[in-house]
Amino acid sequence: GQSLEQPSEVTAVEGAIVQINCTYQTSGFYGLSWYQQHDGGAPTFLSYNALDGLEETGRFSSFLSRSDSYGYLLLQELQMKDSASYFCAVRDLEYSTLTFGKGTMLLVSP
């Protein structure tokens, strides 16, 4: 089985940098994904790490360490529109399905 832990809420101010951590226990997975969901909306794909290390996509970066069963999403130059929920997820090796963490609500204040 798979289980993922992430903080329930994180707060930050505009222009700052914030890191959302994700620790996991899995029986094997392809990689770690991150999704963003604005209130009431559809989750949208942000980033994916198949290998250890850092992946950068504009203001967002994601990191994976398989040896530490740990990953994080880094958001730089925060904007008000970044206020949303962020989910980490792993894709199961056997069934190829995603298991999501419970999500972290990011609140960005002026």
Place this chain on the structure above:
Amino acid sequence: NAGVTQTPKFRVLKTGQSMTLLCAQDMNHEYMYWYRQDPGMGLRLIHYSVGEGTTAKGEVPDGYNVSRLKKQNFLLGLESAAPSQTSVYFCASSYATSGRGKDEYFGPGTRLLVL
């Protein structure tokens, strides 16, 4: 390109009633999924399909049935709705190829209230 669409957007049911949620995608994706999202619980997989005519159970399948008669459509059925099935239901689809993550594309959701 509409992406992933869901019908209906919102529905109120009485306990014991039945209904079908429709998901359609126009991206020629092989895989399709149904999730439910409850407050504080994240997204939980109900059923999924890896191709036309195939379905499989996810994490929380009880009380639901699915069918994938056409590649572009994935139906989720509630035979006898219960208040515990009050939730937001999301459909998603993805390519079958491995690699970059088989990013899943989500529909806008169906909000279901069972009284």
